[in-house]
Amino acid sequence: MQGMKTRDVIALAVLFVVGLYVWSLPVQDNPLPFGEGDAAHQYGKADFMASFDHVGFDNPPFFYRTWYGSLHPGDESAPIYPPLYFIDLALVQEFGGDRFIPKNLLLIILSSTLGIFAVYFLTRQWYGFWPAVLAGFLMIFSRRDFVSFLFGQRTILASFALVPLILYCYYQYTESFLKDHQHAKDAYLYVMAALLAFSGLIHTQGAFVAVLTLGLYSAYLLWKEKSLPFSWKAMAISILLFSIIFLPFAPDLFSQTQAHPGTFHLQRLSSLFRWYEHPTPPSPAFMYTYGGVHGGYWTLPFLLLGILYLFLKRRNNDMLMFFWLLALYLALHLDVFGFFGGRNDRFLKGEAELFYPLIAIGFMSLRSYIKIGKRMKAYLSWGLALLFLVLVFSFNAPPVVDAAKGAYQGIMRITPAQLEAAEWIDANLPTEAMVYYMPSRDDLPDQYRGWIYQKWRWMQMLSHRAFHDSLSEYNRSEFTHLIIDFSDLGAMGQQELVNALRAASDERFSNKTLLYRKNLIEVYVLG
Template sequence: MKIGLKKIEIIAVVILYLAALWMWTLPIQNNSMPFGDVDASSHFAIGDYITSQDKSTYRIPYYMTFRYSGQNSIFPDYLWYPPQYWTNGAIAQIVGGERTLSFFIMVAILSSLVILSSYFLIRNLFGFWPAFLSSFLLVFSTRDYMIYLWGQWPQSLSFAFTPLALYCFFKYHQNYKENQSRPVYLCIMSLFLAAQFLFHPQGMIASIGALALYSAFLAIRYKKIPFKIKHFILSFIILVAIASAFAPFNIGEFFSELFAKQETATAKSFQFDKLLKWYHGIKNDPGLPDFYFEYDKVHGSLEGGLLSWWTLPFLLLGLLALAFRRKEEDIVMLGWFVSFYFLTRLAVFGYGTRDIRMFAYEAHVFYPIIAIGLLSISSISKSEPIKKFLKYGMIAVFLVLAVSVNGASAYKILKGQENSIARINPAQYEAAEWIKANLPENADVYTYGTLGFQNYAAKIKWLGVLSQRHFIVSNDEINMTDYLFIDYTDASALRDQNYANAIQNFEKNLQNSTNVYSKNGIKVYKIDEIKI
């Protein structure tokens, strides 16, 4: 039975994406407990609340108000993000039938969709091998799986739409050049830009930046505006209409944050040096580890080493190839690259609060260029047999290095999450479920013994959202405590007797309090007054 090339390609892409999904679900394949740092619990909370209430909500529930009330500066008690990402989480819980596992499967799918969107763009611009190789490398992208582990999920999904926005504008311009006036691709592009706004405006800004630079390069080449003004107006109306219709409480917040300038007291007087360094000397950032700004670690292996630099020569070669060829397909990538450069240097223009977060989509821009650079090597020979040998030889080198350097590092990190102490354990989960079913909705709970105040209180925030009760993470809320959550489980997991003794000593003060729950190393006490 003959199988056509098209079918082989489809099977190859499906296998690639399933391999990505297998990799990215490593943390949950044998452990369905929640994981995720920083914002993860927040992005679980609202969808989970919607599912449990069987009703949508636009107000922040009580237990989340202490963290997010006021973050929507126009509607302070309303949701601080548009609700679509969270609603997808709620849908996954209902469709999949599981509170946590189904949700995290949806997160893994949404966080890895850039592999498909990138493949689609690069396939249409450059063909199968650049697309396959760049998407293959994206499976192991440290930038992307770190954002996934940190819980910045809406932002991650939003960036995945940029390749599609670029594709749509590319197709529109192809028709425009041939005097075919078809705005359909611009309309679909607007739909995708609106979707980016609905998930995280940063993705929309990344797309607008890329489209603006791409358009500028086209304008220089063809000496005219690369679109019809009425089509542009139509697409702008569609973008505003969809964003307003589906996230009416978040439009004002977006503009409020967009025009907020960095405090001049903390800004350096001259920041033009940032234009000359790729990671512009970022170190000791309170929110990000140093390795996030080291090329070899973030595009190779987290352990570093010489081989971790393997992609850099191909990246430089790819940029040279694009700049030398300057076909319209190349201009798409150049526009995306140059816009990325400027968007990661917003501090130079006084918008310093978000430029560091723009590094999150660096791999989306770099990896196709790396693949193009690698494949351009074969063009140095005019002999067809040597060209073929070089091409497939370099592909083999690419695949081996991607797996042995990037893949091995990614596997270690993702697999290591499976039994991480930073995750909620089954005893904590069961206790949280009991609290959800039995304590009043406005209960304020202080935990003693749960690991986490030193790690942005991630685990304690998870307890809060799983129990749908206010778990105190800020010292100025301690006097609100109605219930104490005494947790020996982390001390037990660490086999730290001193830690357990400290908890025991604290618990001795609760002899006159009412013990309402005691199971698997966790106790909950109703108290009148806290003494810490």
């Protein structure tokens, strides 16, 4: 293990500033929230906690009658995610003094900075300064992670960001135990248990990969050392600690898993010979190709070189990295055996934390092939690092920066007019109101459907009322209020659609009384 120096502080500051700048591009000019259905639900849950100064086991009441509610047949109040992650977001909203900006900051830090720093830390401790810096820059421009952040799959990013820290703690413990059984540093095992439980409570898939890696690594150590790599007492305490943190929230997680049961049967065996193969044509396709998410194929030779480096060195930390790779591979192929069907592609979101250190290690290992003096080697390190950064900024950065600059602009996210209407609904409509949202997906041409779907999700979350846009799924009589949002169509100059929407609302709800009309948004109480 190496001590951190001033240059580490400077490197981390640069990584923090560059990372935060790039990842915050979508909210620098407009702090209003964005993303798809998941983003709205997760944001809304924290917003509800902060607004009502309350946390509990249940979902907010306005989550009922939504897709999230449907995951627990018979108990719509049961949450899909345990509350801890949302409490952290709610607290920063509460104490940060603003509904959006402090939470945006924490969301970005949880989705990117946490992972960047975790990867830096692990790589720095095991492989030195330069691989850590280079892996950190690759993390900033991880396209798959950034697109997932934009879409709103943010919990899984935070869950995988903890994996390097979990593995580091276990490694430190086993090393100290194998060195001297009597003076093992048990504290590492306890911190590992706490972080593992936290990772699982944020999103199970990060913790799943960590547990699989730890299991494989422990088996390796058992085989190599011919004895257990831990003391029973310390392990029992850490399992107890894990259970105390994790188990109270486990029923929700497990009942959700039962809603998507897997069945054991072998299928698509040919996919075992690939790193990952999506069972159907995936969308967006670039998210499932190496070149699409890792800045082209220039990093691939260095990834292979990094794996070769692990095999050549075969120290315990190298083997732990290798078993991490193996665990990720196994997780990505669980669907072959009938498990995690339709969801195991999300393990790909744990790729960056592993691949980027390996690429950086592989790249900087080029130094060892050149026989020169120590002083010249220092210059060579600088030269290689600069070359690497030029490549990163040429190939990895542009797609991420372009996506960041163009993400959810204008009416593609909730607008100030819609926020104002949502806040009015929050202040004036009864809490049990069920609001029908127009334009519904059925009212618009195909190209607008995805966009309008997330619009009413955000209106629902920001107004803390149940919204829906489907009369086929619900009885007409279940709706107590109607909101007709002409504002986006008006901004697009779609007068024909506005007129059609007006006619459809009159036909669908003839008996209605106007409560609110502002900025081309109308709210009615239904008779």
